[in-house]
Amino acid sequence: MDSRKLYLITFLVAVVSCSAAMAEIKLEPRDTRIYNPGELKPVDSAVKVKAGDIAPDFSLPTVAGGKVSLGQFKGKKNVVLSFVPAAWTPVCSQQWPGYNIAKDYFEKNHAVLIGISVDNIPSLFAWTSTMGKLWFPVASDFWPHGAVAEKYGVLRSDGATERALFVIDKQGVLRYADVHDINKMPRLEELVKELEKLPK
Amino acid sequence: MSKFYTLIVMIALLHSSTSGVALSAPPVDVDVQVLAELQFPVPSGAAESKYLGLSGTGSFKLGQIAAETVIVEVFSMYCPICQAAAPAVNEFYDFIEKNPALKGKIKLVGIGIGNTPFEVDVYRKKYNVRFPLVPDDDFRVEKGFAEQVRTPTFVVLKKGKDGKLEAVYTQKGEFKSRDDLLKKLPGQPAAK
Numbered sequence: 106m107d108s109r110k111l112y113l114i115t116f117l118v119a120v121v122s123c124s125a126a127m128a129e130i131k132l133e134p135r136d137t138r139i140y141n142p143g144e145l146k147p148v149d150s151a152v153k154v155k156a157g158d159i160a161p162d163f164s165l166p167t168v169a170g171g172k173v174s175l176g177q178f179k180g181k182k183n184v185v186l187s188f189v190p191a192a193w194t195p196v197c198s199q200q201w202p203g204y205n206i207a208k209d210y211f212e213k214n215h216a217v218l219i220g221i222s223v224d225n226i227p228s229l230f231a232w233t234s235t236m237g238k239l240w241f242p243v244a245s246d247f248w249p250h251g252a253v254a255e256k257y258g259v260l261r262s263d264g265a266t267e268r269a270l271f272v273i274d275k276q277g278v279l280r281y282a283d284v285h286d287i288n289k290m291p292r293l294e295e296l297v298k299e300l301e302k303l304p305k
Numbered sequence: 306m307s308k309f310y311t312l313i314v315m316i317a318l319l320h321s322s323t324s325g326v327a328l329s330a331p332p333v334d335v336d337v338q339v340l341a342e343l344q345f346p347v348p349s350g351a352a353e354s355k356y357l358g359l360s361g362t363g364s365f366k367l368g369q370i371a372a373e374t375v376i377v378e379v380f381s382m383y384c385p386i387c388q389a390a391a392p393a394v395n396e397f398y399d400f401i402e403k404n405p406a407l408k409g410k411i412k413l414v415g416i417g418i419g420n421t422p423f424e425v426d427v428y429r430k431k432y433n434v435r436f437p438l439v440p441d442d443d444f445r446v447e448k449g450f451a452e453q454v455r456t457p458t459f460v461v462l463k464k465g466k467d468g469k470l471e472a473v474y475t476q477k478g479e480f481k482s483r484d485d486l487l488k489k490l491p492g493q494p495a496a497k
Binding site for chain 2: 205292293
């Protein structure tokens, strides 16, 4: 076989391989990257805070850089803490995108949202980049592992956190705690209802 | 034919068959009979009810929608892929409504899987969705699919002369432009 024929065959084989590979990439639905752990024990910790308590302060690194603390909002904003169990898992991967389009409801009630997970910053960076541009800080409670989650009593026995929401008023007082069934999405209207109860 | 040209033809055939498979969206296994039996709340907005050809309150089935072709978008307010697709889906709806050959024949309805009425409303307002969206907070629509529904999933339902619905096209995942779906509709002119 002469060299021209050999080049032609090589070229055609390359085209076939490339188009097959590109098609695979194109057709891969984005959410197949989500790891499904199956049905989990709904709650696997004992919450340590209740309505009326001063919410434990913390300072955690964020995906955007810098740190976020509860104390920085004292006297200025109501705060919602959204603990999610783990990056790249079902429910979690949709909960924050949902809050991302509900910014108006937080602003209307003078509230900020802080997302917290025990994943490290690189993992959180990769994961949250699939959610579009988030308007709220995403904080990593990775090290010391789950220390903030432990203060609130939402660290599960496997090192993940509960799916939990805490609403804290401008004075730093906990007004509402929802340690939710980890397998289910907390309803947005329930959170909005609690935000609307906060003193203006 | 020499061995060389036989080889070339085989490679070309392999290429075309690979491309053919690759360019088809992965099908969604949908049970139309189950979907057709599901009941959804009649939208409270008069314009939405009128668009669907429904009257009164209560519930409706997909087969009651007054159209030859019904396109169902299974979405979720919480789904970032649906959020990203929302402007293109709106554009798709607008294109149909502005096209006299399509208007009235093809109608869209969104089913918010796992979404409450409140959550559906948040999505509608955020993206100014102009076609009817209905809630499905207890995931009933999932019964019509063989596997867990990935949002957004589009199901094109054609109504036969006997009124029975038939799924003629399904698509799941990203929706980047109105042409994604428009050119797939059977018997309809492709987008210009």
